[in-house]
Amino acid sequence: MKIRDFYEAAALDRRRFLIGSALGAGTLLMPGLVRPAFAEADLALASSIRSLSNAFHAAWNAGAEAFGSSIGARHAALVTEGNSEKGVADIRAFLAQHGAQAVLGVDPNDAPDARPIVEAVSAGGGFVTTVWNKPDDLHPWDFGNNYVAHMSFDGTPAGAQTAKALFEAMGGSGGIVALGGIPSNKPAIQRKAGLLEAVDANGNVELLDFQDADWDATKANSVVSAWITRFGSDIKGIWAANDGMAIGALEALRAEGLAGQIPVTGIDGTRDAVTAVRNGEMAATVDWDPFWIGGIALSLSYQAATGKIVPENEPQEHREFYAAGKLITQADIQEYWAANVEQSPPEPDWNDLWGRLDRQIN
Incomplete structure (x- = not known):
């Protein structure tokens, strides 16, 4: 077949x-x-x-x-x-x-x-x-x-790479919020470590809040909706430890008319995430x-x-x-799309x- x-x-x-x-x-x-x-x-x-x-x-x-x-x-x-x-x-x-x-x-x-x-x-x-x-x-x-x-x-470099892509997409400075996976999962631990390394290395980015959403899009949507109410325009970017949560975050942004204005990153390389990168709603993902x-x-x-x-x-x-794995950003999405979607x-x-x-x- x-x-x-x-x-x-x-x-x-x-x-x-x-x-x-x-x-x-x-x-x-x-x-x-x-x-x-x-x-x-x-x-x-x-x-x-x-x-x-x-x-x-x-x-x-x-x-x-x-x-x-x-x-x-x-x-x-x-x-x-x-x-x-x-x-x-x-x-x-x-x-x-x-x-x-x-x-x-x-x-x-x-x-x-x-x-x-x-x-x-x-x-x-x-x-x-x-x-x-x-x-x-x-x-x-x-x-x-x-x-x-x-x-x-190795989730640590992936977490750091997507964080750096997020910082670049939001102009290099400002507040971000972040969604983690199941706290005891090794990939969740590694990806969070990569995020924190990137934040520590960039003195112009502030982590406003980090919450675990257990790899779940629905939980992520709820958390991000609450963050929008709590932080408002202070949110300049959203980092997610997997694509499912990133898509949940995007849905919360879409409900507020903010999709494409606040960049989002994920990890996994799912079709929805890659499409969102191509559409300018996500800054990056990693394809496993x-x-x-x-x-x-x-x-x-x-x-x-x-x-x-x-x-x-x-x-x-x-x-x-x-x-x-492979990092996918808006800079190389057209090449990736041609090789992996059109063909x-x-x-x-x-x-x-x-x-x-x-x-x-x-």
């Missing part, structure tokens, strides 16, 4: 925008042992993500579906809706059904969730790749081959390519499940790494597991 077919069928963003007690059928594996490889048709693929109404995770799921289709394997979306207990329970249930045939790509709802998820998958003999969230002391190489890899993107993330997370786990790679034989930079990008090479590796996570 073509990439465009997935997007048209589900009205999703384009690719570039964007364990308990009952593990029944699982086979307990000792670290270091390589089990017989399964055929593609034997495997059960699943992605654990926050919400299909979230543009980032909708594109993630489209990429996961595309990868599953490419190998002829079934895929399920396990949606947490921001509930950690549900996220862990759904994965346990999936393991109880599929055991050692389970192949997972997981965005843990919160960093502590990664440990019980990884322990459950390892006990069941399945294979998992995590993205974004995990404790710093949890490492794939401590779980043999079952915890295949952890992939993330969630379509690729959804597919490559499953591909890493799948290649371990089928014996095409042996994770224990891979260097640590292949098992815990930052991938590269359909090629389908990802799902066998190129580390082609976008930036560096090992330290």
Whole structure:
């Protein structure tokens, strides 16, 4: 199936925008042992993500579906809706059904969730790749081959880059307000750190207020509406830790007739955000390519499940790494638009597991 077919069928963003007690059928594996490889048709693929109404995770799921289709394997979306207990329970249930045939790509709802998820998958003999969230002391190489890899993107420079783009768009000085993600999420922590670094380095910008909106557009809309009432014309720019909250902020500005007058930045590269950059309503976003993330997370786990790679034989930079993203501003939006919207990008090479590796996570 073509990439465009997935997007048209589900009205999703384009690719570039964007364990308990009952593990029944699982086979307990000792670290270091390589089990017989399964055929593609034997495997059960699943992605654990926050919400299909979230543009980032909708594109993630489209990429996961595309990868599953490419190998002829079934895929399920396990949606947490921001509930950690549900996220862990759904994965346990999936393991109880599929055991050692389970192949997972997981965005843990919160960093502590990664440990019980990884322990459950390892006990069941399945294979998992995590993205974004995990404790710093949890490492794939401590779980043999079952915890295949952890992939993330360095949010600190992204937070700083979008902040600097915001400052430039508002003329280099004035008051800003900022929207954070879930406070305990590693990406939220990093992106906030980047923002604060940029503010500290610029003596002409004042952070009027910072509030966490939990990656949620509706919460962000409510917070920004209150800020408009509270700060009025003192707000010269709005920084958001992801595109969903940035779009929520834009809706609040539109309601007051202020869209395009107060610049906004986000992070994720969703279609709505990239369009807003092109329309002059947002100053910048960062494209992580969630379509690729959804597919490559499953591909890493799948290649371990089928014996095409042996994770224990891979260097640590292949098992815990930052991938590269791209800053998009109004200065380069036309070039980006021509290459990624007007033209359909090629389908990802799902066998190129580390082609976008930036560096090992330290």
